[in-house]
Amino acid sequence: MKELTDSYGDVQDAGVLRDRLAADGYLFFRGLLPTEVVGDVHDQLARILYDSDWLDPDADPRELMASGRAVEEGSAGFFGAYTAIQSTEAFHRLAVRPELLALAGRLLGEEAFAHPAHICRIAPPSPGASPTPIHQDYRFIQGSVDTLTTWLPLGEAPPEIGGLRVFAGSPRLGVLPVKASDGPGMMRAEADENHPEWRTTSYRPGDVLLFGSLTVHGAMPNRTNRLRLSADFRYQARSAPMARDLLGTGKPHYHPDVPDFPTLTRGWTSTDCIEVPTGVRFVDRWDPRVDDVPTPSSRFAYV
Numbered sequence: 001m002k003e004l005t006d007s008y009g010d011v012q013d014a015g016v017l018r019d020r021l022a023a024d025g026y027l028f029f030r031g032l033l034p035t036e037v038v039g040d041v042h043d044q045l046a047r048i049l050y051d052s053d054w055l056d057p058d059a060d061p062r063e064l065m066a067s068g069r070a071v072e073e074g075s076a077g078f079f080g081a082y083t084a085i086q087s088t089e090a091f092h093r094l095a096v097r098p099e100l101l102a103l104a105g106r107l108l109g110e111e112a113f114a115h116p117a118h119i120c121r122i123a124p125p126s127p128g129a130s131p132t133p134i135h136q137d138y139r140f141i142q143g144s145v146d147t148l149t150t151w152l153p154l155g156e157a158p159p160e161i162g163g164l165r166v167f168a169g170s171p172r173l174g175v176l177p178v179k180a181s182d183g184p185g186m187m188r189a190e191a192d193e194n195h196p197e198w199r200t201t202s203y204r205p206g207d208v209l210l211f212g213s214l215t216v217h218g219a220m221p222n223r224t225n226r227l228r229l230s231a232d233f234r235y236q237a238r239s240a241p242m243a244r245d246l247l248g249t250g251k252p253h254y255h256p257d258v259p260d261f262p263t264l265t266r267g268w269t270s271t272d273c274i275e276v277p278t279g280v281r282f283v284d285r286w287d288p289r290v291d292d293v294p295t296p297s298s299r300f301a302y303v
């Protein structure tokens, strides 16, 4: 598979970044975040996974050696550990790092905020668990088509541990039809899995992959005996609409299986990182499985 293009050297140049995002549908920044900040989150989450019996009791928790108790997201046995992870302040604070908020704002051309549904992925080895099928985030996140996703490896992620791959140029395909699938999200976009423009890299902590909501992406199978730990966050302009959740707005990922923020944030030093700014406009959600979803026009001019 082709390598991702590294845009780290252009991170301050809004014009270059916007043009590249419009052309490729993604931007990759090697080492954008301090490794010690990402490493601290990694080690806190590894400790939770160890205490939840998801890890080999005889190995160093930081190695993330999977035990038989490690399960695919959403399944029975997932929510105990995931609730503990969602209660971890340092994990949520990662989403509002100045490097990430500034980058999103630079691309969007106005102040950006992070959606509070900060997602942690704990991908067990395949074939026991299915990797995230190829998809576009727009069907899941909705609201504004210009909402941006960042995907962050929390530990070393060589291709065999099943990091993310992106289909460069794919936003031009518009909103693609979907089929039911195994794996997180349970929907697979109808796109060419073997197209020559699929890209990935050997990820390191501190790296940031950013993409638009029409960019087709998915995880690769985890062919190791370790868990793949990563985070994914969403950013949008304050002036853009945000999709309303069924149970209220700005809820945690996997709520109500995961308790709401008043419970998760008990004992935190600050809750700024999980708040939606006042004045944001909300729109209703539509059924993510409907066949023909019109492709909205984007400020990145993909279409």
Ligand SMILES: O=C(O)CCC(=O)C(=O)O
Binding pocket: 121, 123, 131, 132, 137, 149, 150, 151, 164, 184, 217, 218, 219, 230, 231, 232, 233
């Ligand atoms: O990490 C994964 O398996 C999926 C991540 C993803 O789909 C995303 O970041 O939007």
Ligand SMILES: [Fe+2]
Binding pocket: 135, 136, 137, 217
């Ligand atoms: Fe995604």
